[in-house]
Amino acid sequence: MASTPITSRAGLTALTTAIGVTLATAPAPAAEFYAGKSIDLLIGAPPAGGYDIYARVVGRHLGRHIPGQPTIVPKNMPGAGSARAAGYLSTVAPKDGTAIAAIMPGAVMGPLLDEKARRCSIRPRCSISAPPTTAPAFA
Numbered sequence: 001m002a003s004t005p006i007t008s009r010a011g012l013t014a015l016t017t018a019i020g021v022t023l024a025t026a027p028a029p030a031a032e033f034y035a036g037k038s039i040d041l042l043i044g045a046p047p048a049g050g051y052d053i054y055a056r057v058v059g060r061h062l063g064r065h066i067p068g069q070p071t072i073v074p075k076n077m078p079g080a081g082s083a084r085a086a087g088y089l090s091t092v093a094p095k096d097g098t099a100i101a102a103i104m105p106g107a108v109m110g111p112l113l114d115e116k117a118r119r120c121s122i123r124p125r126c127s128i129s130a131p132p133t134t135a136p137a138f139a
Helices: 009-025 028-034 050-065 080-091 105-113 115-119
Strands: 038-043 071-076 099-102
Touching: 038 050, 038 080, 050 071, 050 099, 080 099, 080 105
Parallel strands: 038 071, 038 099
Antiparallel strands: none
16 A cells, blocks of 8 residues: 655644644653652762862753753762773663763773773663863853
C-alpha cells in the first residue's frame, strides 16, 4: 500500500496537534521521578578550587532546569585528576539519574588512551559537555 502525502489542511492540523500534545506531555514521567528527590553532583576536585566553584555555580541553577526540580547536592570527590569521581560514577553510584559528575577532561581521555586506566569506563552512560575554554573580556 502506497503512502499518500498529507495535503489537506485538516490532516496537517491533526498531525501538528498530535506532535504538540506528545511533546507537551513527554516530561511528566521525569517530573514525577525527580519530584522531591536529590541529585548528587560529584565534583572531581578539592573544595574551593576553580573547578569546584564552577561546578557549584552550575549545580546551584541546574535543579531548576530538570523536570520535578530536584535538589542538587554537591559532593567533592578529589583524587587522581577526577578519575576517582569518574570511577565512582561508573561503578558504585546509582544508575537511575540521581548521580551526575563534574570531572576533568583527563578522567574521560585517560581510559581512552591508557590500557591501565581502562578498568572503568564512563562512556556507555554519560553525555559529555564542557565549559568554554576562554573567559569573556569586558571593557
